[in-house]
Amino acid sequence: MTTDTVRPGSRRHTLPVGDLPLESGEHLPGVRMAYETWGRLNEARDNAVLVLHALTGDSHVEGPAGPDSPTPGWWPGLIGPGRVLDTDRYFVIAPNVLGGCRGSTGPSSPGPDGRPWGSLFPRLTVRDQVRAEALLADRLGIHTFAAVIGGSMGGMRALEWAVTLPGRVRRCMPIATSAIASADxxxxxxxxxxxxxxxxxxxxxxxxxxxxxxxxxxxxxxxxxxxxxxxxxxxxxxxxxxxxxxxxxxxxxxxxxxxxxxxxxxxxxxxxxxxxxxxxxxxNGHDIGRDRGGVEAALRRITADLTVVVVDSDRLFTPAEGERIAAAPACRGLVNVTSPYGHDGFLIETDQVFAAIGDALADRPVGTSAPAQQPAGQRDSAGTPAGDGRALALDEDDLAGSAHRAEVRPAVPFSAPGLPPVLNGTGLW
The missing domain is CATH 1.10.1740.110 (Rna Polymerase Sigma Factor; Chain: A)
Known part of the structure; x- marks a missing residue:
């Protein structure tokens, strides 16, 4: 099958993107990518925003649980008319990561013999995942993203997008992440x-x-x-x-x-x-500096406007790791989210995180917008905040002021042979 498919009652699409050459030298045949979209792709095809999920997340960024989404959206309040990712302006796409289990090719997907890959599934890298997402973008006819945004593991991919495919990213927002996996x-x-x-x-x-x-x-x-x-x-x-x-x-x-x-x-x-x-x-294998002369040399490859977000109480992806990314010449500012919640603060403190995203999209100095007040949220059965925000003040340390603006290089599609771009059927929700 070479067409975009979606189940009745579901928002999730699945689309074949072809065979994928892996960084290891292996090939992963017949890759399919699952994704969700909001808004419409404009005629110029330059209003797309890519949102990338964390380790156990999926493509369901916004909305209630449904047939293919066992949990509600993990960043509620971000996407929709009049919101930070305004669907009257942007076409938002969120893929399920390669190697995941929510529709994209992964270990539980059918292998060449029709049985689940299981132990035969090849070892992947962040670069392999980004290349799969680039193939998906090619199939959707998107060669440049207005922004690529991701937190934690999604932040690794956002950063890798900006380093590997600099001509395809105008703004990059790695959130609560690192440039290289730490020993900790x-x-x-x-x-x-x-x-x-x-x-x-x-x-x-x-x-x-x-x-x-x-x-x-x-x-x-x-x-x-x-x-x-x-x-x-x-x-x-x-x-x-x-x-x-x-x-x-x-x-x-x-x-x-x-x-x-x-x-x-x-x-x-x-x-x-x-x-x-x-x-x-x-x-564990994440390292944007691998075979590129080290982390600092890799960061110099970024041409996108770079906004880095850290959480002050994060003990897994520490603020110091975000500061290292923010040393990139393309960085226009570092946002320090104040939170008692640790790494999960990037999902919980949506007022602060969304304000930072809004500043970056509007090309304002980061940290200058007042955080939007999010409605008080539900808690799960363990009493855990559901990730819909807390009205805490944004840190006032304003490290913005750089006059850097991205040099957008001509887009070079990372296309799979024999698969034309999908030029319809997108952005219909």
Whole structure:
């Protein structure tokens, strides 16, 4: 099939983009990319904004849960008429990452023999994922993005877009991310991978159609989630208190233990363990400076207007790592989001993050807009903020003032042979 497809009642499209040459030298045949769109692509095809999700996210940035979206949008309030990503002005596209489990080709997808790839799925890099997204953009007839925006793992891809394909990105916003994986990040990922691969249900990745290593995935998520929040927030919220109705000294749980167990089970119900392994290993290998003379040399390749966002309490992707990215000549400012929530602050403090995105899109000095007041949000069954924002003041440290403006080079499509651009059927929602 070579056409764009979408299920009835779903927003999610899937589109074949061809065979993908990988950085390892292997080829991944018959790649399909899933994505969602909002707004309409204009006649000049220059109003597209690419939004890239984090590790266990997907293409469903905005909107309620649905047939292909087990969870509501992960950045609610960002996209729509009159919002920061105004659909009267922008065509917003959010792909599911290559290697994921929400429609794009990944370990649970059919391989050449028709069975799920499982253990045979090739090892990927961030550059491979960006090339797959570029193939998708080519098929949609988009050769230049007004902005590429992403947080955490999505920020890695946003940064790689600006370094690998500088002529195709006018503005770049890496949020709560790094230019290279740190020893600390890899160190925290190591027991997560061990938990999954050591689960008896893993079977070296060939567990389909069975349930797979659910317990291992739950433990991996518990470890990860502890790094996504700050120590201060966990202490303020839980301390050493017992889970209501339980006594730790008699075999019961602490409240924070119950909280982490909840998040582990919640993820295991909706995410594929092989994708978790694949994407975690991709993040471990992230290095924009690889074969480019190092990180600083790679950053000098960026021609997009670069706006970097960090979270002051982030202990996984520290502010210092964002500051290193912000040393790029193309950087027009560094935004420091004030939050008690740690790394998850980029999803929770939407008033501050959206204000920074709005400044970047309007070419204003970053940090000059007052944060938009987001409505008070729902909490999940564990009491976790659903990511719809807190009305906290934006940090006033204004590192803007650079007169840099992006030099947009002629776009060079990263096209797969034999697949023409898709010039209709997009932006209809």
């Amino acid at each position: 990040q890899i160190g925290w990922a190591t027991p997560q991978l061990f938990a999954i691969k050591g689960d008896p249900g893993y079977h070296r990745g060939d567990y389909y159609p069975g349930p797979g290593p659910r317990h291992g995935l739950e433990v991996a998520r518990q470890i990860a989630h502890a790094t996504y929040r700050s120590a201060a927030e966990l202490e303020d919220r839980f301390g050493a208190t017992a889970q209501p109705g339980e006594e730790p000294a008699a075999g019961g749980r602490f409240a924070v233990q119950s909280y982490l167990e909840h998040h582990g089970k919640k993820l295991a119900r909706r995410f594929d363990a092989n994708s978790y392994v694949t994407l975690t290993e991709v993040m």
